[in-house]
Every structure is written in C-alpha cells, then in structure tokens.
Amino acid sequence: MTDDIKLLSLETLRAADELFDQTLDKVLEDILDPNKKATAPRKVTLTLNIKPTEDRRMAATSISVAATLGPRTPYDSIIFIDRKDGKAIAAERDPNQRRLFNDEQEVDTKPADNVHPINLNQET
Numbered sequence: 232m233t234d235d236i237k238l239l240s241l242e243t244l245r246a247a248d249e250l251f252d253q254t255l256d257k258v259l260e261d262i263l264d265p266n267k268k269a270t271a272p273r274k275v276t277l278t279l280n281i282k283p284t285e286d287r288r289m290a291a292t293s294i295s296v297a298a299t300l301g302p303r304t305p306y307d308s309i310i311f312i313d314r315k316d317g318k319a320i321a322a323e324r325d326p327n328q329r330r331l332f333n334d335e336q337e338v339d340t341k342p343a344d345n346v347h348p349i350n351l352n353q354e355t
Contacts, residue, residue, distance in 0.1 A: 244279070244292075244294060246294055247277065247279075247294050247296075250277075250294060250295070250296040251275065251277055251296050253296070254275050254296040254297070254298045255275055257298055257300070258273045258275055258298050258300065261273060261298075261300040261301055262301070264301075265304075266303055266304050267300070267301040267302065267303060267304060268301050268302055268303075268304055269301075271301035271302055272299075272301075273298065273299060273300060273301055274298065274299040275296065275297075275298050276296065276297045276298075276299075277294070277295075277296050278294070278295045278296070278297070279292060279293075279294055280292065280293040280294075280295075308323050308324065309323070309324040310322065310323050310324065311324065
C-alpha cells in the first residue's frame with residue numbers, strides 16, 4: 232500500500248518550489264539593481280515548520296521562504312551650509328545652480344581642498 236503513496240520530500244511539498252522560485256526571482260532582481268552593492272552576498276532560506284499532534288501520527292506543516300537582499304549603495308554628496316535671516320540652512324551642491332545664498336554674489340561650487348564629502352546615509 233505504501234507503494235502508491237508519495238513520501239514527503241522537497242519534490243512533494245506543494246508550494247515549496249513556487250515559493251522558492253518567487254523568492255529567487257527577487258534575489259536575482261536585487262543583484263541586477265544598480266543601487267545595490269554588487270558583491271554583497273544574498274541568501275534564500277527555505278523553512279519547513281512541522282507541528283506534530285499529541286499522538287505523533289500527524290503533523291501540520293508550514294513552508295516559508297525568506298530572502299536576505301543586498302544593502303543599498305550609499306549616496307554621497309556635498310552640501311553648502313550658511314545662515315539666512317538668522318536660520319541655519321543647507322543646500323546640496325548643484326552644478327546648474329548659479330547662486331546659492333546671495334543674489335549678488337557668485338558661489339564657487341568647487342569644494343576647497345580640505346573639504347570632504349559627508350555621507351548622510353552613514354550611521355554614526
């Protein structure tokens with residue numbers, strides 16, 4: 232009689248292959264995303280939870296698939312800081328911007344040699 236029954240395996244778990252394929256597609260899209268770090272490792276985890284009954288003759292199962300995707304690439308920028316009407320203000324460097332704080336004074340958008348960009352996305 233057991234010859235007619237398909238024993239439990241990864242092949243016979245309904246939805247496992249579909250869930251895995253969907254998650255793998257997300258990981259592959261993440262790898263191709265130019266805003267993500269190319270060399271960051273990605274991970275797909277397939278989890279099968281099995282909760283047996285008290286008499287140990289049956290069990291409820293739950294299949295889940297999770298992905299660990301790559302981190303976003305930080306966006307580095309240069310900002311200019313000044314005061315206007317007594318309030319501190321900042322503006323991101325924009326090569327197309329002619330004047331930044333004062334309509335009568337040209338602003339040099341080239342940073343000084345000792346100025347380093349601030350990574351606004353980096354945790355301190």
